[in-house]
Amino acid sequence: MSYVPDQPISILIVDDEKEACKNLRNLITDYVTIPVQIAGIAHTTAEAATLIAAESPDAVFLDINMPGDNVFEFLEQLSPLTFEIVFVTAYDEYAVKAFRLNAVDYLLKPIDIRELINAVQKLAEKLHFKKGAISGMIPPPTFLAPGRNGKIQQITLKDNNCIEVVDLKNVIYIAANGSYSNVFFIRGDQVKEVIMSYSIADYEELLPPSLFYRIHKSYLVNCMHVKQIIRKDNLAVNIHDKFQLPIGRRRYTGLMTFLQHNNFQDV
Secondary structure, eight states: OOOOOSSOEEEEEEOSOHHHHHHHHHHHHHHOOSOEEEEEEESSHHHHHHHHHHHOOSEEEEESEETTEEHHHHHHHHOSOSSEEEEEESOSTTHHHHHHTTOSEEEESSOOHHHHHHHHHHHHHHHHHHHHHHHTOOOTTSEEEEOTTSSEEEEEEEETTEEEEEEGGGEEEEEEETTEEEEEEEETTEEEEEEESSOHHHHHHHSOTTTEEEEETTEEEEGGGEEEEEOSSSOEEEETTTEEEEOOHHHHHHHHHHHHHTTOOOO
């Protein structure tokens, strides 16, 4: 079942082409069933900055190719971002860079209605997820459940029609996959993998910092499963006897300090 928010999602549309803005607004109004409010329309990044400050939108649907504007520099100037991003463009050459900014989605023009509907659904779920994180109550599809001692002990992972409730001790690591994440965990005597529509940064923020460490921009590991640190030319970690993951050189010293301070075995 798709999540439906209690309050309309506030969206700002930014595109230098007036007709493109009108078309996107009409598609959202006519086909998206999730409650959405168009907070405004901007045709330049300067106009967008003014509207963002005035309206505090939940999300910005942003065209990448805007003559005279560098949207990536624009976003850097606004960092840390207080809104989610859905990129809209006629070209796919910026997809990797867009997802590095943890964009919710990347829509190609002409906009496919089904892809637009899915993008707004992902947006709704991510906003719900973040709202739960702030309030201390993490809702599905990623629910962190406290145990009797009040500490987070379980995570619920939703993959299509399958829901997995997993003890945190059985989560091996999380790998970045654009704006998604691949979660590897133990179920019985097997290692399973679930693709989640949340970024590795979301999980780094929410999972217990005494247990999980970001060893690389693309990997967040459960240090309970660290078996060996490889200190050769390419720093790496052996985890759960099955995986070898790279360690970012700037993160190595922090990782060793983390392992020592949190009483993990000397590896």
